[in-house]
Amino acid sequence: MLTLAIESSCDDTAAAVMNDNRLLASLRSGQEDIHSRFGGVVPELASREHLRAVQPLTEATLQEAGVSLADIELIAATRGPGLVGSLLVGFSFAKSISYVTGIPFVCVDHLAGHILSAFLNETGPDFPCVSLTVSGGTSAIYLAESFTRFRCLGRTRDDAAGEAFDKVAKLLGLPYPGGPQVSKLATEGNPAAFKFPRSWLGDSFDFSFSGLKTSVLNRVNRFRQKGEEVPVNDICASFEAAVVEVLTVKTLKAALKNEVKDITIGGGVSANLALRESLARECTKNGIKFHAPQLAFCTDNAAMIALAGQHQFAENGACENLLDTDVYSRSPLGQ
């Protein structure tokens, strides 16, 4: 089924064309150069940029796929979670195309997209699988039973993992986007230099990264109090080690408890090399297959929305109350 997907939940506007399992085109408009001047994602700017990008980007995507709008059989768009102003641009644009052309429309949850992004690989996982979804707005572990059935096993109680990276970057005075910068400096540092706390929360699959952030702050302030230089690389490496260990151990435990044979990851933080290596190593030890999406499909993209949308259409059909269906900032899948 020839599917056009539009995604605009945060930084990037993205569009993709997919025909069943074959991805024909997937494009993205990066906006980091604009955001970096403001030290963070500026929502109003974001929605303005989406507005400017969405139509030319969609046309370019159709062109790259070698199809025209008249060939499209299904339109999918991200309904949430995310910044409402940004979501509205892509969602309304996609809805209007559907309304005018009569092409069936499906709404896709952004998190469903991330959960399924490893299925864009040539060899996808088998169901049921455990999926770790980690980004700036989300940290959660899901049990995926099918392409449309997801059970949230645990989620963050305070900060998302990606947010913890960004906040540590900020308190170290690193430029936006801080998360990837922390990972980069971590490769030059000693992960055992500082023993930052791991928040296990008993047997729960929930996460908490707020205490870790405070611990890093205390450590940095101690150096500043003593007038010493802050060993930024060692702090980054030790912080990253703490996050990676908690994410790895909890995901593995969730897989073993639910007796699944496959683990997947998704979301912006799933591009983190230390996390990928750690999960791959532990999965091998435990006889579990590990599936990480290609780097281009870790961050927000429309290919995952096309994939999720096709399966949702096959299972539940098209969205019925097109004009009355609105975006949401918070996902029913849990954030």
Place this chain on the structure above:
Amino acid sequence: MRLKLKNLQETQLLGRILGELAVAGDIICLEGDLGAGKTTLTQALALGLGVEEDNYVTSPSFAILQEYEGRAPLYHFDFYRLGDSAEVEEQGFSEYFFAGGVCVIEWPQAAEASLPPERLTLTLIIDMDIPIEEDGENNSRIAQVEGTLKEKDFLKIFQQRLDIVSISYI
């Protein structure tokens, strides 16, 4: 009024008291550096307002606004990433200030021009005079309280509640 919060528990007690005293229409602005305890205080405030414990109050930094059901709805904002009042208005956030809920606003500077004058501003300051030991923690905070909540005798009741839990003034 300046309060001395000796540890994390006292930050949580302060949040709890504010949550118990808050009514629909109250605006609480939270100022303080990263890691000063703004989200921790809001989590305790939510419990005081009757938000269910398993309805986690997570950081609104990414989403800008998170809503929770309590005795009155809790609207938890983080305006760190917004530029100015025009953006607060355009995004429709200012409507929430008059929507019959309790608004807790982190990094409220961008909303300054849109905020109703009757509000409470709480500034959490990391007490840098306390030297941090190796592997040590410094969760000691100074809380500066300005303004008021809608409760008629707010200041009097607030002080009584602080006395009960032995939070000290500076």
